[in-house]
Amino acid sequence: MSDQDEIRTPLSSPHTPAGDPAAHESALAGIACPDPAELLAAERDRLDGLLRRSNRAVRAYSACSRLIVKASDETRLLRDICRLMVETAGYRMAWVGVPLNDQQRSLVPIAQVGIEDGYLQKARISWGDNEFGRGPTGTAARTGKPIVCQDIQTDPNLLPWRDEAARRGYASSIALPLLLKDGLVGVLTVYADEPDAFEHDEFDLLVELAGTLAFGIDSLRARVARRNAEQALLDNERKLRALYESLEEGLCLHEIVYDDAGRPCDYTIIDVNPKYEKILGITRKAAAGASAKALYGAGEPPYLDIYARVAETGEPVYFETYFPPLDQHFRISAFSPQRGQVAVLFNDISKRKMAEEELKSLNETLELRVQEQTRELRAAMEAATAANRAKSAFLANMSHEIRTPMNGILGMTQLALKQELPEEVREFLLLVQRSGRSLLEIINDILDISRIEAGKVILENRPFSLRELVEATLKPLEIAAREKGLEFRCTVDPALPDLQMGDGGRLRQVLTNVAGNAVKFTERGCVAVSVAPGKAMNPQRTGLLFAVRDDGIGIPQDCLCSIFENFEQIDSPLHVKYGGTGLGLAISKGLVEMMGGVIWVESELGKGSTFSFLIELDRIEEAAAVGGKAAQARGPKPGLRVLLAEDDPINRLYATKTLQLWGHHVEAVENGQQALEALRAASFDLVLMDALMPELDGEQATRLIRSGHAGDRDVFIVAVTAYALQGDRERFLGAGMNDYMSKPFTHEELQGVLHRATAWTRRR
Structure with missing residues (x-):
């Protein structure tokens, strides 16, 4: 059995060859012998059918060969093949499908004749091993072998399309894979309107037609590829020529000339572009074929050693230079298109060089101005810093000078209001107190806004x-x-x-x-x-x-x-x-x-x-x-021994009287030196230390106390000062003081200091 018979057998109806005696006898067993004339007529009809089908296959093959020779477009060729199979050869329908690598492994028609548009897309033909891929077309695409279906109505593999085939008069079909060197390009499927159509010579001719068509497609693709390559080459040449002509840089192609010893001695100009002519003022006619030595009128060809090295090594160079014969500056790029030649791209950068010189001069002038302005700015910053220090010193002094008497005014007013007074005098004192507090609010506002602006809060x-x-x-x-x-x-x-x-x-x-x-x-x-x-x-x-x-x-x-x-x-x-x-x-x-x-x-x-x-x-x-609130709620230790160092007599009197009214023992001194002497002579629970005092100020006195120069070095010391700017508290605490209270202080603030002093003494 031949390979073709093996391919056709799975999808073909059983067929009994003519002239088989055993089969003939079996068929005639028990049946009366027919009329010899009838047998002769039937045999003649059968032979006529075979001849007719062979003739249509021959016509198809012949017409296909003519189409292939004349074809210039692959898609049109496939459509023409399908048309000749129907119109010339007399088949019912023909189409070409291309396999896709999508999820369904679809076969998509790209040419079809003898059927309405859209039918094949709806038919769901696949080349996968599934229900819609076991027909002749799908099997041929999957296996790469021609597949015949002799009877669509009885073949179980054609079941999904049987009804549609019957309505359209399709009885049998053949699927012919179109195989190229690099794989399957598609499947040509042909339908006949009689069963058992594709046998013997017709089958062989159609298979040969498919091979010829595949060869023709391969040749056509090669011709198209060659034509495209030639066209691309022409396009490239045109583009290169257009680029060559439209370059904004001068371009000249040189060939290096060597002497008898093989050393470079000159170079010849092969070609130049229009920009070369414009920049150098030398025409293409004058330049082409001339030697550089003669053309540029120089003792030796310009940049010969550089160009020769590029032509020999193939390594490009880039440099900027001044060309004295033309009094121009150039930017030059040189590369070698082939050994012994060098292409030079150049631009006239004389204007740029002039601008750079002007810019350099301007930069030097600008740098001098910047240095001058920097000196001015530094002087201004130093002046601003000095002004800021002066402002801070002024605010500190104003704070001290205003707060000190304000403390006396408000404090003594508060003490006076605790006395038995005539009603009119009490009203006057309340007005004094109210005015003093208003003035203090204004002072505090001014100091607060200064501290906020300085970022010192x-x-x-x-x-x-x-x-x-x-x-x-x-x-x-x-x-x-x-x-x-x-x-x-x-x-x-x-x-x-x-x-x-x-x-x-x-x-x-x-x-x-x-x-x-x-x-x-x-x-x-x-x-x-x-x-x-x-x-x-x-x-x-x-x-x-x-x-x-x-x-x-x-x-x-x-x-x-x-x-x-x-x-x-x-x-x-x-x-x-x-x-x-x-x-x-x-x-x-x-x-x-x-x-x-x-x-x-x-x-x-x-x-x-x-x-x-x-x-x-x-x-x-x-x-x-x-817990924190409970600790704050503790009252001060009763009968505290307080040393008050205050040089202002009014503030000294106010603090002394207030502390005594609260049941504390107070010893008052006028400066830091007296405070040291008092601490050497007696023991105290608390020192209220004014910051600014004659002879020895509060900070100096505190440092001496902490260094052991005056009795108890761990005594609780509170800075009582009119300095109330940001940083003052930290400065006094840094000097060794335990707490800080600014003037004018209220009774509540003084009570808070006593609370903290009491807690300190209890922890000791």
Whole structure:
């Protein structure tokens, strides 16, 4: 059995060859002998059918050969082959499918004749080993062998397409793989309208046709590839010529000339581009074929050694040079397209060189100016630093010089108010006290804004009671509001923890400024303060949102942006009426921002304002906070022995009388030297040390005490000073003092110092 018979057998109907005696006898057994004339006619019909089918295969083969010779396009060739199979050879339908490597392993038609468009796409033909891939086309694509189906209606592999084939009159088919050297290009499938169509000579001719078609496609592809390559070469040549002609750089091709000893002695110009002509003023006609020595009129060819090295080694070079014969500067790139030749690209950079020289001169001038300006700037910075030091010294001196008498004024006024006095005198003293406190507030505001601007404010981080702070801060303001006939309300959200960690003093200052302004600028209606949880940017911290709403005079819209600036006041008769330094809100803004927050205002002129500020505080452990408060709540040790070093007699009298009224023993001295002598003579629980004193100041005296020059070297020393700028506290603590209290001090501040001194003595 031949290979072709093996290929056809699986998809072919059984066929009994003519002239087999055994089969013939078996077929005739038990049957009456037919008429010989009928047998002869049947045999003639059978032979005529075979001849007809062989003839159509011959026609197809012959026409295919002619098409292949004339073909110039592969897709058109395949369509023409399908057309000749139907129109010339007389087959029912023909199509060519291309296998895809998609998930379904589809066979996609690229040419078809004898069937409506779209049918083959819907037929779901595959070349995979599946239900839709076991037909002739799929099997041929998968195996690379021709496959015949002699009867579509009985072949089980054609079951998915049987009904459609019957409706279209397809009885048998042959699938012919088109095999090229590099693999399968597609499958040509042909359908006939009679069963058992593709046998014997017809089968062989169609298989040979498929081979010829595949060879033709291969040749066509080779011709197309060669034609494309030739076209690409022509295109490249045109592009290179266009590039050569349009280059913005001069281009010349040289060939190196060697002497009899094999040494380079000259080079000949082979070709130049238009830019060469424009830059050098030498025409292509004059340059081509000329030697460099003659063309450039130089003693020796320019840059011969460089060009010869490039031509011999093939290594490109790049350099800039000045060419004296033309008085021009050039940038040159040289490379070797082949051994013995060198191509040179060059640009005239004379203008650039001139610009570089001008730029160099300008840079030198600019550098001199920068150096001069740097000297001026350094002098200005030194002057600014000196001015800043002078400002700091001035503020420190002003602080000391103002706070010292203020401490005496407020302190002695407070002592006087504790005496039995006529009512009129008491009123006068209360006015003195109020005026002194107002003056102190102004002094504190000026010092605060200076410290904030200099970045010298350091916030404390201690536990405090939020509700106690709010109540203590707002109680005086509530009294002032009710005296003006205003309604005053305050609410603290119950969800807020009472114990907070932060600088309670600075928070009190901000709240006092904002709420105090609300009371000041409101003549009728209500002032309402609320405290609620706020959204902190840092999830590890607690946010507090304060809002102060009033029914006061309001703020014009064009002033809202500047209301928080230094010394800023609204320029209107209503605001001028209430006075003020214009520093309170600026200080509040600086402190709020230091606490990680923001402050803003909403207002309408004549209808009131709402000032809001959000701050962020560290979270606090409840137990630790309670313990801290309990420690603070301890009272000072009764009957403390206090050494007071103070040179100002009024402040000395005020402090002495106050401490004595509280039951403490006080010894007062006027300077640091006397303090040392007193400490050598007796033992004390506490030293209140003024910073600025004659003969020996507080810092010097403290250092001597700590070094053991005066009795108890560990005695609790408190700096009592009018120096209240940022850094003063740290300076005094650095000198060895235990605590710090600025003048003028209140009774509460003095009590706090005594508390801490008591705790110190208890730990010793």
